[in-house]
Amino acid sequence: MDSAERFAVPPPSPAVPGGGEKETLPPPPATDVSAKKRLVIYTAQFSILVGNVEDSMKELLKKIDQWNGYVQTADLRRVTFRIPAASFDRVVQDISQMGVVTNKQIQAEDVTRRFTDLQLRIQVAETSLKRLMTLLEKAQRTEDLIKIENEIRRLTEELERLKAELRTMADQIAYSTITVDFTAKAAEVKQPRPRRTQSYFTWINQIGAENVPRNF
Amino acid sequence: MSPATSDSHRAHPRRHCPTTPVAAAIVACLCGLMALMGCATFRVPTPENFAKVKSSTERLGALTPQEDKLLVRHFVVPDRQPLKFWSDTVRNNFVEERGYTPVSEGEFKTDAGLAGHRFLAEISINSVPYDYLMVLFATEGSRGFFWKRQHVYVAEFLCEKKNYEKNAPAVEKALKKFVARRGRAVVAAASK
Numbered sequence: 001m002d003s004a005e006r007f008a009v010p011p012p013s014p015a016v017p018g019g020g021e022k023e024t025l026p027p028p029p030a031t032d033v034s035a036k037k038r039l040v041i042y043t044a045q046f047s048i049l050v051g052n053v054e055d056s057m058k059e060l061l062k063k064i065d066q067w068n069g070y071v072q073t074a075d076l077r078r079v080t081f082r083i084p085a086a087s088f089d090r091v092v093q094d095i096s097q098m099g100v101v102t103n104k105q106i107q108a109e110d111v112t113r114r115f116t117d118l119q120l121r122i123q124v125a126e127t128s129l130k131r132l133m134t135l136l137e138k139a140q141r142t143e144d145l146i147k148i149e150n151e152i153r154r155l156t157e158e159l160e161r162l163k164a165e166l167r168t169m170a171d172q173i174a175y176s177t178i179t180v181d182f183t184a185k186a187a188e189v190k191q192p193r194p195r196r197t198q199s200y201f202t203w204i205n206q207i208g209a210e211n212v213p214r215n216f
Numbered sequence: 217m218s219p220a221t222s223d224s225h226r227a228h229p230r231r232h233c234p235t236t237p238v239a240a241a242i243v244a245c246l247c248g249l250m251a252l253m254g255c256a257t258f259r260v261p262t263p264e265n266f267a268k269v270k271s272s273t274e275r276l277g278a279l280t281p282q283e284d285k286l287l288v289r290h291f292v293v294p295d296r297q298p299l300k301f302w303s304d305t306v307r308n309n310f311v312e313e314r315g316y317t318p319v320s321e322g323e324f325k326t327d328a329g330l331a332g333h334r335f336l337a338e339i340s341i342n343s344v345p346y347d348y349l350m351v352l353f354a355t356e357g358s359r360g361f362f363w364k365r366q367h368v369y370v371a372e373f374l375c376e377k378k379n380y381e382k383n384a385p386a387v388e389k390a391l392k393k394f395v396a397r398r399g400r401a402v403v404a405a406a407s408k
Contacts, residue, residue: 199309203291203368207306208314209339209348212285212374216270216277 039112041169042088042176046095047103053077053182056098060180067091069175077182082175095180102183111169118166125159257290258369259395263386280383284375290398296366299354303333306352310337316348324351326394338377347380349373351391355399367399 050056053076060079064071069083069091083091092106129152136148199205255273262268262278266286270277276288293302310316316337324332332353339346353369371394373387 199305199313201293201305203293203370204306204309206291207289207350207370207372208310209316209337209341209346209372209374210314212287212348212372215275215287215289216279216285 037112038110039115039173041107041109041111041172042085043107043109044088044092044095044176044178045103045105046101046178046180048095048099048101048180048182049185050099050182051185053184056182060095060098063094072177078179080177080179082177085174085176088176091176091178095178098180099182100185103181111173115166115169115173118162118169122159122162122166125155125162129155129159255397257367257396257398258288259393259397260288260371261390261393263383263390265383265386266390280375280379282376282379282383284373284379284383286371286373286387288369288371288394291368291370292398293354293366293368296356297354299331299333299352302354302368303335303352306350307335310335315339319347324391326353327392328395330355330394330396332391332394345377347373347375347377347384349380349384349387351388351394353394353396355396365399367396369394369396 048056057074057077057079061071061074064079064081064083067083067087067090069081069087072080072082074080096104132148132152132155136145136152139145139148257273258276260276262276263286266278266280268276268278270287274290276286278286307318307321311318316339319336319338321333321335324334326332330353332351335350335352337348337350339348349372351371353371355367355369371387371391373384375383
């Protein structure tokens with residue numbers, strides 16, 4: 001399956017990471033389940049052995065820019081970043097070539113049903129809200145007005161929560177999250193072999209790294 | 217009364233003590249020998265950021281705050297050989313017999329022009345990587361009875377690999393001031 005086809009929902013606002021502050025909902029029902037478009041959240045974790053952690057970090061940060069991604073968190077040897085889901089396969093391949101991969105975990109969570117459910121609940125809530133607004137206009141008794149207003153308030157809050165959840169999910173679908181943990185390769189040093197023979201020159205037997213601490 | 221008595225008062229010719237100049241000479245020789253024995257066989261300043269913890273005529277030991285060790289020692293070697301012979305012998309022993317991993321090797325020259333040989337190797341002690349730096353000097357023995365003798369000076373710096381860049385420059389700087397006080401110095405070719 002082409003990776004681009006996996007994701008029916010485009011990012012809510014690629015230029016603004018976490019653009020969930022906007023009031024607009026993610027473009028609706030591209031979630032055409034009937035068309036067999038699956039909505040999947042991809043995440044990956046890598047542990048990589050490299051010669052120089054600092055250099056590898058710099059290289060990765062440069063690449064993240066090239067992939068049109070952005071850094072979520074970073075410290076001296078670990079970085080979590082997000083990239084457009086369409087680039088996920090290519091990015092995973094590129095990262096695998098940055099050193100010796102000692103651990104690699106890729107998770108794919110199918111959220112098609114959850115996404116559709118959310119959309120349905122939003123539609124239902126919106127419909128209910130419209131109906132309540134109509135009732136509010138027609139209501140005459142103060143008691144009814146209060147009840148309807150309370151219900152409208154509750155429903156509005158519910159609607160906002162559902163929309164926020166939908167936006168977050170759409171963002172997770174549109175942008176994959178990858179964590180890379182770099183570790184420096186240990187210097188490969190030969191173990192000193194036991195001496196086969198003592199040197200004829202006795203003073204040579206008294207020098208060397210093994211003998212230095214004994215002289216203190 | 218008796219002339220003999222008066223004679224007894226005559227001054228004897230002052231008895232010359234034959235031992236005085238000999239004893240003085242012996243004492244002087246002993247003092248000289250002791251002074252000579254008391255002299256360090258080499259002179260080297262303690263590197264910056266090192267504390268001198270061992271000091272005798274034959275050796276100097278110094279430590280960094282991380283307890284990386286610098287040890288300089290003097291050996292009297294019965295058979296006189298060129299510096300190259302000793303550096304080849306030591307390298308062969310370290311690499312072939314003990315399994316050190318050589319990192320770099322080359323000529324080392326003191327400020328006074330004394331020729332030395334510098335050898336840097338990696339080793340592992342209890343799975344911890346260490347750097348071992350050795351600088352070897354050799355001077356020719358005195359002529360005459362000890363003609364064949366040779367004086368070898370070995371400076372060794374052992375530290376965890378992570379500390380090498382920090383402390384090795386001070387060691388090399390101090391070794392540039394090294395002065396051998398036994399034997400005739402073999403001056404580096406470049407300084408001739």
